[in-house]
Amino acid sequence: MAGDLPVDPDVLREQVRDKYREVAVDPGGGFHFHTGRDLARRLGYEAGTVDALPDRAVESFAGVGNPFSLRRLAPGEKVVDVGSGGGFDSFVAAGQVGTVGQVIGIDMTAEMLAKARQTAAALGLGHVEFREGLAEALPVEDGWADVVISNGVINLCADKRAVFAEIRRVLRPGGRLQFADIANGRPVPVEAMRDIDLWTG
């Protein structure tokens, strides 16, 4: 295990990959979290935006908040979506930045990447691209992004400082990080922090 991290990052990553493989392949499978259109409604996404997307673009959405709620993206912005999953937030971002902007979604789960790429192709979104990679090692050049978005992903990474350092690297100076994630109002006991099953379930 690396340094003072509560769990082994590699073991956690494999467990997360297994869980989100299920969400990609069987999105109605019944998870400990909500998914799909009902979740998007619960989190306050604009109904018109969600309704305009096909089921395939929304059904594997498993975010925990709305990264667009504090600021709408501007036309022409270049966006990186860390942990893009089935692509829902990338597609919302693509609509906001328009075809003069660009969106790169990054995910580590092959099934999610395949689903997102097929949906992007079906929607004819030439300004959206999905790349395989890790939040701790984003396959994006230094300073490329105007905005980095993420939704419910950083809490699943053992080394959060490494993730934030990597996000900072790919953002241009003056660029923004807009993300959604969970936070606990009561302290989690050390033994629970070390229980890797609790991280994903």
Place this chain on the structure above:
Amino acid sequence: MLQDSGFTDVVTGEAVDTFGGAKGEANARAFDVYGYAFMATRPAG
């Protein structure tokens, strides 16, 4: 942690009951877990 990582102008949105009605609700309630939107800036220069 955001500020320690070199971000400024950190803004936190309202809490959202992310897990309400889901199978994970009991665990979420046990630790007062909610979803939040965050925004922060990489300083220019």
